[in-house]
Amino acid sequence: AQSVTQLDSQVPVFEEAPVELRCNYSSSVSVYLFWYVQYPNQGLQLLLKYLSGSTLVKGINGFEAEFNKSQTSFHLRKPSVHISDTAEYFCAVLRGDFGNEKLTFGTGTRLTIIP
Amino acid sequence: DSGVTQTPKHLITATGQRVTLRCSPRSGDLSVYWYQQSLDQGLQFLIHYYNGEERAKGNILERFSAQQFPDLHSELNLSSLELGDSALYFCASSVLAGGVEQFFGPGTRLTVL
Numbered sequence: 001a002q003s004v005t006q007l008d009s010q011v012p013v014f015e016e017a018p019v020e021l022r023c024n025y026s027s028s029v030s031v032y033l034f035w036y037v038q039y040p041n042q043g044l045q046l047l048l049k050y051l052s053g054s055t056l057v058k059g060i061n062g063f064e065a066e067f068n069k070s071q072t073s074f075h076l077r078k079p080s081v082h083i084s085d086t087a088e089y090f091c092a093v094l095r096g097d098f099g100n101e102k103l104t105f106g107t108g109t110r111l112t113i114i115p
Numbered sequence: 116d117s118g119v120t121q122t123p124k125h126l127i128t129a130t131g132q133r134v135t136l137r138c139s140p141r142s143g144d145l146s147v148y149w150y151q152q153s154l155d156q157g158l159q160f161l162i163h164y165y166n167g168e169e170r171a172k173g174n175i176l177e178r179f180s181a182q183q184f185p186d187l188h189s190e191l192n193l194s195s196l197e198l199g200d201s202a203l204y205f206c207a208s209s210v211l212a213g214g215v216e217q218f219f220g221p222g223t224r225l226t227v228l
Contacts, residue, residue: 032215043117043205044219051215090158094215099171101212102148105158 002027002093006106013081014114021076021109023091031093033074034103035065038088047089050074061085086113118142119208119220127226133194136223140187140208146170147189148209148217149181153202164189165212196227 005024013019025031035047048059055067065076074091091106118141128134140147149161151174160173164183175181178196183189193200203224207217 036219043221044207045117046216046218049216096215098212101146101209102160102163102171102173103150103158103207103217104160107157 002029002031002095002104004091004093004104004106006091006109008109009107010110010112012112012114015083016080018079019077019081019085019111021089021091021111023074023076023106025072025074025091025093027072027093027095029095029097031095033065033067034092034094035059035063035074035076036090036092036105037061038090038108040087044090047076081111081113083113083115085111087111117218117220119206119218121204121206121220121223123223124221125224125226127228128196129228130196130198132196132227133192134196134225136191136193136204136206136225138189138191138206138208138220140189140206141218144208144210144218145187146209146212146217147183147187148207149175149189149191150205150207150219151202152205152222153199155199156202158205161191170212193225198227201225201227 003026033050036044050067058064092103120139145166161175163170181191203222205222206220
């Protein structure tokens with residue numbers, strides 16, 4: 001079985017400062033990796049995904065993430081945050097093989113931007 | 116807007132009751148997934164249907180059941196409701212069974228009193 005760990009449940013950051021949200025995963029097989037964002041009272045929106053190829057992936061709203069296979073990590077970064085980035089961020093993995101096409105989510109990181 | 120619709124947006128009911136949540140996938144998507152988001156359990160996979168057939172089951176209680184109809188919309192039925200069933204229920208859809216990119220609906224917030 002696979003699992004996802006988001007060590008930071010809450011991250012406060014000043015506006016225009018950089019941010020990194022950490023994600024580590026555990027799986028005995030290859031997985032696909034995702035970051036989703038959930039704004040207050042809304043559904044989940046895909047920020048970015050790693051399927052294969054370049055380990056640095058760019059997503060929407062200026063976010064990027066780096067896949068590190070040796071450290072089994074997929075940390076999310078943004079060089080300069082904005083008030084509108086206040087939301088909950090979920091890291092997720094997906095195996096994709098038959099009967100396992102389901103997302104396994106981390107517990108989420110609440111990002112709060114301080115003006 | 117992901118293109119996935121869920122109804123109703125909010126549902127308030129009493130313990131012991133039965134409710135039905137509805138999901139319409141994006142046009143052309145054959146897979147529908149149901150997830151539950153609660154304070155206790157976080158985001159958990161419940162069940163996956165592909166083109167009308169059950170594909171995988173997760174942590175879905177026996178009191179819960181789902182189906183996908185020929186027009187590809189799906190319904191999640193929750194019965195003998197308990198206080199602990201209060202949660203946000205999301206539906207997601209993808210084109211293929213592989214579900215590499217899943218598009219989420221806005222969710223149905225269920226409150227059991």
